[in-house]
Amino acid sequence: MKATVITDKEFHTDLFQSLYIKVTEFLSSNNFETKKFDIGNDDLAFCTGCFGCWVKKPGECVMNDMMSDINLNFINSDTVIYLSPVIFGQFSANIKNALDRWLPNMLPFFIKRPDGSTMHPSRYKKYPYVLIIGYGNSISDEDSVLFRDVTKKHKKNAEVMLYRDSNTDITEELNKITAKKAGGHL
Numbered sequence: 001m002k003a004t005v006i007t008d009k010e011f012h013t014d015l016f017q018s019l020y021i022k023v024t025e026f027l028s029s030n031n032f033e034t035k036k037f038d039i040g041n042d043d044l045a046f047c048t049g050c051f052g053c054w055v056k057k058p059g060e061c062v063m064n065d066m067m068s069d070i071n072l073n074f075i076n077s078d079t080v081i082y083l084s085p086v087i088f089g090q091f092s093a094n095i096k097n098a099l100d101r102w103l104p105n106m107l108p109f110f111i112k113r114p115d116g117s118t119m120h121p122s123r124y125k126k127y128p129y130v131l132i133i134g135y136g137n138s139i140s141d142e143d144s145v146l147f148r149d150v151t152k153k154h155k156k157n158a159e160v161m162l163y164r165d166s167n168t169d170i171t172e173e174l175n176k177i178t179a180k181k182a183g184g185h186l
Contacts, residue, residue, distance in 0.1 A: 001078040002035070003027050004128070006070065008094040009038035011085040018166035019135050023081060026174045035073050039066060039094045046097060053104035059123060060104055067101045075105060077128040078181050086134040086162070089146030095132075099154055126181040130158040139164050 005023065007016070027034045043066045052062030061067055074080055082098070084091035091099070105127070106120035113119055132155065134147045144162055151160045161173055 001030075001032050002073075002076060003032040003079040003081065004070070004073045004077040005034060005036045005081045005083065006095070006098055007036065007038050007083045008085065008092045009040045009043075010094065011092060012038075013085075013137075015135055015137055015163070015166055016083065016085070019083060019133065019163045019170070022170055023083065023133070023174070026171060027079075027081075032079065035077075037066065037070050037073070039070075039098055041094065044094070044097050044101065047100050047103060051108065054108035058104075061101060067098070070098060071101070071104055074102075074128065075124065079177075080128045080130050082130070082132040084132065084134055086136040086139050086143055086147050089143040090150050091132070091134065091147070127157070128181055129177065130155055131161065131177060132158050133161045133163055133170075135163040137164065 005020075005027075007020065024034060024036075045063045045065050045067075047061075048063075050062065053060060056062050061071065082091070082095055084095040090096070103120075105123055107123050109121055110118040111121045132151050134151075136143075139147070139162060147162065148160050151158060159177060161170065163170060
C-alpha cells in the first residue's frame, strides 16, 4: 500500500518531530510505501481560479509547481496524511493552500448536497483515505472544536485528530483508522 504525508515545513517544531516519527513508524509497521512532501510559502502557487485544471489539462493543475507531484501521489495513494499546526483553530496557510489545490481531482459541474449546498462531483470512483492531524502545544478546547469543524467542512470524508503532547501515544488512535482507498466524495 502507498501513503503520502504532507507537512508544513515552516512549523517543524519538536512536537511536530515527535508526531512525524509516530506517524511514519505506524506507516512503516503497516508496510506502507511512504512519500513525504514538506511544503512552504515558496513551494506552491495559490489557486487562481483559472479553471485550467478542468478545461486545458483536465485532472491536472496548469501551474507547474510541487502540487503536480502532490496530486499525482495523492490519487495513487491508499492513505494521505496531513500534519498541520493548529493556528487560531485552523490549519496553516500552506496546508490550506494544498487542500485548495485539490480542485483537479473534482469535476467542473455542481451537484446538490442533502443540506441544500452545492459541491463539485468526484472525478474518480475511489480516493485515498484522508487523515488530517492538527498539532500544537497549547491548543485550547475552543480551538480544538473549531479545528475539527473547519476541517470537516473542507473535507467531508477526512478524519481529524489532534496531537497536543509528545508523550501521547497516538498508535492506538492510528490503528482505528481504515487506511485504504474509499469511494465517495472528497
